[in-house]
Amino acid sequence: MNVARALPHDSARLHVTGTARYVDDIPVPSGTLSLAFGLSATARGRITRLDLGPVRSATGVVAVLTAGDLPFANDISPSVHDEPLLAVGEVFYVGQPVFLVAAESHLSARRAARKAVIEYEELPAVLTIDDALAADSRFEDGPLVWEKGDAKSAVASSDHVAEGTLELGGQEHFYLEGQAALALPQEGDGMVVHCSSQHPTEIQHKVADALGVPMHSVRVEVRRMGGGFGGKESQGNALACACAVAARLTGRPCRMRYDRDDDMTITGKRHDFRIVYRAGYGSDGRIRGVDFIHYGRCGWSQDLSLPVADRAMLQSDNAYHLPAARIESHRLRTNTQSATAFRGFGGPQGTIGIERVIDHIANDLGRDPLEIRKLNYYPEQDTRETARTTHYGMPVEDFALHAITEELESTSGYHERRAAVAEWNAVNSVLKKGIALTPAKFGISFTLTHLNQAGALVHVYQDGSIHMNHGGTEMGQGLFQKVAQVAAGQFGVPLEAVRVTPTDTGKVPNTSATAASSGSDLNGMAVMRACATIRDRMAEHLAMEHQATVADVRFMDGQVVVGEAAYSFADAARKCHEGRISLSATGFYRTPKLEWNRLKGRGRPFFYFAYGAAVSEVVLDTLTGENRILRTDILHDAGTSLNPAIDIGQVEGGFVQGAGWLTMEELVWDDRGRLRTHAPSTYKIPACSDRPDVFNVSLWPRGRNREDTIHRSKAVGEPPLLLGISAFLALSDAVAACGTAYPALDAPATPERLLAAVRRVRDMET
Numbered sequence: 001m002n003v004a005r006a007l008p009h010d011s012a013r014l015h016v017t018g019t020a021r022y023v024d025d026i027p028v029p030s031g032t033l034s035l036a037f038g039l040s041a042t043a044r045g046r047i048t049r050l051d052l053g054p055v056r057s058a059t060g061v062v063a064v065l066t067a068g069d070l071p072f073a074n075d076i077s078p079s080v081h082d083e084p085l086l087a088v089g090e091v092f093y094v095g096q097p098v099f100l101v102a103a104e105s106h107l108s109a110r111r112a113a114r115k116a117v118i119e120y121e122e123l124p125a126v127l128t129i130d131d132a133l134a135a136d137s138r139f140e141d142g143p144l145v146w147e148k149g150d151a152k153s154a155v156a157s158s159d160h161v162a163e164g165t166l167e168l169g170g171q172e173h174f175y176l177e178g179q180a181a182l183a184l185p186q187e188g189d190g191m192v193v194h195c196s197s198q199h200p201t202e203i204q205h206k207v208a209d210a211l212g213v214p215m216h217s218v219r220v221e222v223r224r225m226g227g228g229f230g231g232k233e234s235q236g237n238a239l240a241c242a243c244a245v246a247a248r249l250t251g252r253p254c255r256m257r258y259d260r261d262d263d264m265t266i267t268g269k270r271h272d273f274r275i276v277y278r279a280g281y282g283s284d285g286r287i288r289g290v291d292f293i294h295y296g297r298c299g300w301s302q303d304l305s306l307p308v309a310d311r312a313m314l315q316s317d318n319a320y321h322l323p324a325a326r327i328e329s330h331r332l333r334t335n336t337q338s339a340t341a342f343r344g345f346g347g348p349q350g351t352i353g354i355e356r357v358i359d360h361i362a363n364d365l366g367r368d369p370l371e372i373r374k375l376n377y378y379p380e381q382d383t384r385e386t387a388r389t390t391h392y393g394m395p396v397e398d399f400a401l402h403a404i405t406e407e408l409e410s411t412s413g414y415h416e417r418r419a420a421v422a423e424w425n426a427v428n429s430v431l432k433k434g435i436a437l438t439p440a441k442f443g444i445s446f447t448l449t450h451l452n453q454a455g456a457l458v459h460v461y462q463d464g465s466i467h468m469n470h471g472g473t474e475m476g477q478g479l480f481q482k483v484a485q486v487a488a489g490q491f492g493v494p495l496e497a498v499r500v501t502p503t504d505t506g507k508v509p510n511t512s513a514t515a516a517s518s519g520s521d522l523n524g525m526a527v528m529r530a531c532a533t534i535r536d537r538m539a540e541h542l543a544m545e546h547q548a549t550v551a552d553v554r555f556m557d558g559q560v561v562v563g564e565a566a567y568s569f570a571d572a573a574r575k576c577h578e579g580r581i582s583l584s585a586t587g588f589y590r591t592p593k594l595e596w597n598r599l600k601g602r603g604r605p606f607f608y609f610a611y612g613a614a615v616s617e618v619v620l621d622t623l624t625g626e627n628r629i630l631r632t633d634i635l636h637d638a639g640t641s642l643n644p645a646i647d648i649g650q651v652e653g654g655f656v657q658g659a660g661w662l663t664m665e666e667l668v669w670d671d672r673g674r675l676r677t678h679a680p681s682t683y684k685i686p687a688c689s690d691r692p693d694v695f696n697v698s699l700w701p702r703g704r705n706r707e708d709t710i711h712r713s714k715a716v717g718e719p720p721l722l723l724g725i726s727a728f729l730a731l732s733d734a735v736a737a738c739g740t741a742y743p744a745l746d747a748p749a750t751p752e753r754l755l756a757a758v759r760r761v762r763d764m765e766t
Contacts, residue, residue: 002485002486002488002489002494002495003485003486003489003642003643003711004640004641004642004643004644004711005485005643005644006643006644006645006646007481007485007495007643007645007646008481008645009476009478009481009646010478010480010481010484010500011224011474011480020224021223021224022177022180022196022223022224022225022226023177023180023181023182023194023195023196023255023257024177024180024182024255024257026182026194028182028253028255029184029253031252031253032182032252032253032254032255033062033063033102033103033104033109033246033247033250033252033253033254033255034102034103034104034105034106034108034109034254034255034256035100035101035102035103035109035239035242035243035246035254035255035256036100036101036103036106036109036110036112036113036256036262037097037098037099037100037101037113037238037242037262037266038052038055038097038098038099038100038101038113038114038116038118039094039095039096039097039098039113039262039265039266040087040091040092040093040094040095040096040097040098040118041094041118041120042091042094042120042122042125042672042673043091043092043093043094043125043127043335043336043672043673043674044090044091044092044093044122044123044124044125044126044335044673045090045091045120045121045122045123046089046090046120046121046123047087047089047090047091047098047118047119047120048119048120048121049117049118049119050066050098050099050116050117050118051116051117051118052064052066052099052116054115054116054117055099055101055112055113055115055116058103058108058111058112058115059108059111059112060103060104060105060108060109060112061101061102061103061108061109061112062102062103062104062250062252063101063102063246063249063250064099064100064101064102064112065086065099065100065102065245065246065249066086066098066099066100067084067085067086067087067088069249070085070086070210070245071210071211071212071245071248071249072209072210072211072212073209073210073212074086074088074210075206075209075210076206076237076238076241077237077301077302077303078199078202078233078234078237078303078304079302079303079304079306080302082301082302083301083302083303083338085097085210085238085241085242085245086098086099086100090123091120092300092301092335093299093300093335093336093337093338093673094265094672094673094674094675095262095265095266095337095675096266096300097238097242097266098116098118099113099116100242100245100246101113102246102250102254106257110259125335125672125673126333126334126335127334127335127336127669127671127673128297128334129272129274129295129297129332129334131334132297132332132333132334133295133330133332137332137333137334138330138331138332138333139298139302139305139306139331139332139333140306140331143293143328143329143330144309144310144313144328144329144331144598144599144601145326145327145328145329145601146313146325146326146327146391146392146600146601147325147326147327147601148322148323148324148325148326148391148392148393149289149323149324149325150289150324151289151290151291151324151325151326152289152291152326153289153324154280154288154289154323154324155278155279155280155288155289155290155291155324156280157280157288158280158281158282158288158289159280159281159282159283160280160281160282160283160361160364160365161278161279161280161281162277162278162279162281162357162360162361162364163277163278163279164276164277164356164360164742164744165274165275165276165277165744166273166274166275166277166352166353166356166744166746166747167272167273167274167746167747168272168273168274168275168349168352168746168747169272169661169665169666169667169747169748170269170270170271170272170297170339170667171269171270171342171660171661171665171667172264172269172270172665172667172677172683172685173227173228173229173230173231173232173267173269173342174227174683174685175225175226175227175228175229175231175232175475176226176227177196177225177226177227178196178257178258178259178260178263179196179232179235179236179238179239179257179258179263179267180195180196180239180255180256180257180258181193181194181195181196181197181236181239181240181242181243181255181256181257182194182195182243182253182254182255182256183207183240183243183244183246183247183253183254183255184247184253185247185248185251185252185253188217189211189213189217189248190217190218190219191207191211191213191217191218191219191244191247191248192218192219192220192221193207193218193219193220193221193240193243193244194220194221194222194223195220195222195236195239195240196222196225196226196228196232196236197220197222197225197232197233197236197240197473198225198228198230198232198233198236198473198475198513198514198515199232199233199234199236199473199511199512199513199514199515200220200221200222200471200473200503200504200505200511201220201471201505201509201510201511201512202233202234202237202513203220203236203237203240204218204219204220204505206237206240206241207220207240207241207244210241210244210245211244211245211248215505218244218505219504219505219506220240220504220505221502221503221504221505222473222474222502222503222504223474223502223503224473224474224475224476224502225473225474225475225476226475226476227475227476228473228475228476228514229342229343229475229657230340230341230342230343230345230515231267231268231340231341231342232475233304233340233341233513233515234268234303234304234340234341235267235268235340238266239256239257239258242254242256243255243256260679260680261678261679264675264677264678264679264683265337265675265678266337267337267340268299268303268337268338268339268340269337269339269340269342269667270339270342270661271296271297271298271305271308271309271312271339271342271346271349272296272297272339272667273294273295273296273297273312273349274294274295275292275293275294275295275349275352275353275356276292276293276295277290277291277292277293277353277356277357278290278291279291279357279360279361281361283365284375285361285362285365285367285371285372285375285376286375286376287320287322287323287357287361287376288323288324289322289323289324289325289326290316290322290324290325290326290354290357291325291326291328292316292325292326292327292328292353293327293328293329293330294309294312294313294327294328294329294330294349294350294353295330295332296308296309296312296329296330296331296332296339296346296349297332297334297336297339298331298332298333298334298338298339299333299334299336299337299338299339300333300334300335300336300337300338301338302338303338303339303340304340304341304345305331305338305339306331307345307346307447307448308339308340308341308345308346309329309331309346310329310346310447310598311344311345311346311347311350311447312329312346312347312349312350312353313327313329313350313392313601314347314350314390314392314443314447314605315346315347315348315349315350315351315442315443316350316351316353316354316391317354317390317391317441318350318351318354318355318439318440318441318722319373319376319377319378319399319401319439319440319441319611320354320358320373320376320377320378321376321377321378321379321387321388322391323386325391327391327601335673336669336673336675337675341515343654343657343717343718343721344442344658344718344721344722345515345516345718347442347443347718347722348658348661348721348722348724348725351440351442351722351725352662352725352728352747355438355725355729358372358373358376359436359729359732360742360744363736363742364742368418369436369437369729369733370405370409370414370437373405373437373438373439374402374405377399377401377402377405377439378396378399378401378441379399380399380402380403391601392601392602392603392605393602393603393604394443394603394604394605394606395604396441396609397706398608398609398705398706398707399441399609399611400611400637400700400702400703401439401441401611401613403702404439404611404612404613404635404637404700405437405439405613407635407700408437408613408614408615408633408634408635409437411633411635411696411698412437412615412633412696414435414437414615417435417615417617418435421433421434421435421617421733425734425737429622430621430622430623431619431620431621431622432619432620432622432734432735432737432738433617433618433619433620433630433734433737434617434618434620434729434730434731434732434733434734434735434736434737435615435616435617435618435730435733436615436616436726436727436729436730436732436733437613437614437615437726438613438614438722438723438725438726438729439611439612439613440610440611440612440613440614440719440720440722440723440725441609441610441611442517442609442610442611442718442719442722443605443606443608443609444516444517444518444521444606444607444608444609444610444714444715444719445516445518445591445594445605445606445607446512446515446516446518447516447596447598447605449594449595449596449605451512451513451516452512452518452522452590452591452594452607453512453522453588453589453590453591454470454471454472454511454512454522454523454525454526454588454589454590455470455471455508455509455510455511455526455586455587455588455589456468456469456470456471456483456508456523456526456527456529456530456586456587456588457469457470457507457508457530457584457585457586457587458487458527458530458531458534458584458585458586458587459583459584460491460534460538460573460583460584461573461583462570462573462574462577462583463570463573463574464493464497464568464569464570464571464572464573464574465497465499466487466488466491466493466497466498466499467499467501468483468484468487468498468499468500468501468527469500469501469502469503469504469507469508470483470500470503470508470523470526470527471503471508471511471512471514471522471523471526472503472511472514472519472520472522472523473503473514473519474503475514477519477646477650477717478643478646478649478650479514479519479520479523480500481643481646482520482524482642482643482646483500483520483523483524483527484498484499484500485642485643486524486527486528486531486642486710486711487527487528487531490528490531490532490535490555491531491535491555491569492554492555492556492557492558492559492560492569493555493558493569494558497558497569508586516718517610517715517716517717517718517719518591518715519717520642520710520713520715521591521607521709521710521713521715522589522591524642524710524711524713525587525589525709525710526587526588526589527587528587528710529587529588529589530585530586530587531585531587532587533585533587534582534583534584534585535555536550537576537581537582537583537585538553538560538572538573538576538581538583539553539555539560541575541576541579541581542560542562542567542572542575542576543562545562545575545579546562546563546565548562548563555569559572560572591607592607593607593707594606594607607707607709608705608706608707608709608714610637610638610639610714610715610716610719611636611637611700611719612634612635612636612637612651612700612719612720612722612723613634613635613636613723614632614633614634614635614655614723614724614725614726615631615632615633615634615726616629616631616632616659616692616726616727616729616730617629617630617631617632617730618630618727618730618731618733618734619734620731620734620735620754620758622738622755622758623755624751624755625750625751625752625753625754625755625756625758626751627663627731627734627749627751627754628693629659629690629691629692629693629727629730630692630693630694631692631693631694631695631696632655632692632694632695632696632726632727633696633697634651634652634655634696634697634698634720634723635698635699635700636651636697636698636699636700636716636719636720636723637699637700637703637714638651638699638700638703638713638714638716639703639704639705639709639712639713639714640703640704640705640711640712640713641699641703641713641716642710642711642713644699647699647716648697648698648699650716650717650720651697651699651716651720651723652695652697652720653720654716654717654718654719654720654721654722654723654724655697655720655721655723655724656686656690656691656724657686657721657724658720658721658722658723658724658725658727659686659724659727659728660685660686660690660724661721661724661747661748662724662725662727662728662747662748662749663727663728663731663747663748663749663750664684664685664686664690664748664750665683665684665685665748666683666684666748666750667683668682728745728747728749731745731749731754732745732749732757735754735757735758735761736761738758738761738762738765739761739762739764739765740765741760741761741764741765743757743760743761744757744760745757
């Protein structure tokens with residue numbers, strides 16, 4: 001059996017030997033042009049002069065294009081057509097593409113782009129959440145509000161109220177491979193596009209629009225990405241369209257890749273949020289009602305901001321039953337990069353809001369936050385149906401966090417370590433330790449229901465080798481390996497018999513983005529169904545030859561057994577081919593049970609929930625704010641894992657990325673809207689030295705999906721990022737050891753913020 005086995009990533013050897021091929025590694029025909037954008041230098045302004053003469057006369061330049069030179073649609077938006085490829089008269093953020101240079105080399109294109117003379121009439125820029133609120137600058141007419149019960153009355157009538165504000169910074173994707181695309185013009189207005197994209201069909205759609213041709217004239221291929229994290233769901237549209245348009249106009253292949261500075265300056269980030277909360281609770285610590293206000297800074301165009309903000313609202317309960325809840329969400333337009341998808345898609349922002357509430361309640365009551373968490377968990381079993389229903393009306397049918405938390409408490413030695421932390425803090429005035437155990441409950445499915453579908457194409461050749469293609473993209477997360485294991489398991493053959501070819505819109509059409517943690521769920525099921533169709537045809541033919549029943553045919557250990565007869569899989573495939581049996585099939589899957597009304601905030605947006613919990617222990621230098629994660633223990637529910645080795649890697653990476661977002665990754669814009677943290681020299685992501693000194697990660701051995709997913713597995717891409725919240729709250733716990741006041745720590749908890757929080761807590765004591 002090939003599924004549920006810990007096997008290496010299919011490209012692991014290629015990755016470590018440097019032979020894995022990415023877009024910019026593809027050998028190109030002679031005459032291929034390189035492209036670069038000329039960028040806006042102001043956050044908001046009207047272009048009064050655009051002199052591109054020096055650009056056109058620069059060495060190596062073949063063509064320079066402005067919006068007026070584009071043949072058809074000047075639109076790269078994934079949503080409401082508010083994002084032009086090239087600026088039209090006005091600019092809306094520092095880094096917006098204004099013109100396009102096509103030159104003989106990458107370096108000559110970049111050098112030429114800097115020679116433009118652009119003058120602006122400066123206009124008032126909206127840069128911050130406060131600016132946007134003052135200007136009423138937003139993407140919907142007003143805030144979206146979801147309510148369960150009467151939250152305001154519940155808060156007002158409670159014994160106690162916890163209230164405060166949490167500021168959350170954004171996050172740079174910092175994929176290892178930057179944005180890149182290559183367009184190869186074909187005969188008859190055709191175009192082949194190679195790109196680093198999580199959404200090949202959207203690239204196909206946008207390129208077809210840009211060229212004014214049907215989608216069948218554009219074929220998009222994605223072999224792999226060097227990381228994506230959501231940053232390649234919509235942000236690759238600009239490069240692909242630019243390459244295709246330039247290739248059409250020049251008749252030459254065109255390629256484009258952003259340098260890291262340009263990548264960080266041009267592309268969107270995780271949405272930064274402000275969360276204002278009021279929570280009413282009893283003297284026992286049980287929440288009676290909570291009122292959240294979310295302010296999301298969305299940037300200059302809508303992009304995917306509405307569903308991101310929706311997901312933050314959906315995740316506002318995390319693991320907790322909220323008897324009454326009100327969530328008000330503002331989607332604010334600012335003159336900054338258009339914020340976009342990022343691993344968790346708003347879910348981490350919503351989750352940390354309720355975790356802050358729980359932490360605040362525990363501090364006010366002088367109790368262990370874990371006690372308050374467990375007290376407010378959804379019940380495992382309860383005759384009151386409302387006690388197991390989310391604030392948006394979805395039943396929680398498989399809540400596993402009581403058991404996961406209990407097991408993690410034991411295996412991590414949480415209670416003993418918490419006592420040891422208290423003892424340490426009692427005798428150490430400079431170095432303070434903190435510890436936190438936080439849970440994660442994450443809904444799995446696209447909240448835009450029609451995206452929950454996938455297709456696959458499988459061929460069995462007469463020599464027994466298997467060719468497979470599906471709509472998912474490989475960005476390092478091991479999707480190709482998992483679906484290959486599914487296919488091999490269906491035919492009972494060694495994994496080496498299966499080859500997964502690059503994602504290709506010419507083979508599997510109308511694909512959804514590889515996002516929402518649903519890549520394995522959707523594409524694994526589509527592949528399984530295609531394989532089952534071929535396997536059933538083969539079984540029927542072989543059974544007929546042997547006057548047996550289909551039930552007598554078994555595919556196992558590289559053989560096909562029919563009663564007493566046994567064939568190698570290759571011989572069985574040859575016999576079926578000679579018997580004129582089709583050995584090719586498509587498979588299709590759509591997620592069942594989904595029903596969602598986003599305006600009302602009611603329904604079942606998710607097929608199921610994934611769960612996990614983490615304990616993190618930290619040490620903080622209260623004189624400098626410097627800190628380290630000493631130890632992290634994680635227990636995560638991956639259901640019946642398709643590949644435990646890959647899933648553990650995803651959990652480890654998700655935690656580190658979540659902890660990085662909340663503790664060290666700081667985006668800084670100046671008062672002119674310029675991103676000042678636009679390179680590795682000014683933006684810090686976690687390095688090897690930042691990982692916990694002790695890092696214990698396990699998959700929950702009792703995990704199994706009650707829903708009929710692919711081999712009862714659970715998605716594992718986004719949920720573990722939420723476990724990084726444990727590191728943030730452990731730091732808050734360390735600050736709290738400096739006094740009795742609640743630290744009200746903001747994120748990212750940089751040394752500067754931590755030092756300020758320590759001083760604030762100590763000042764309140766005096």
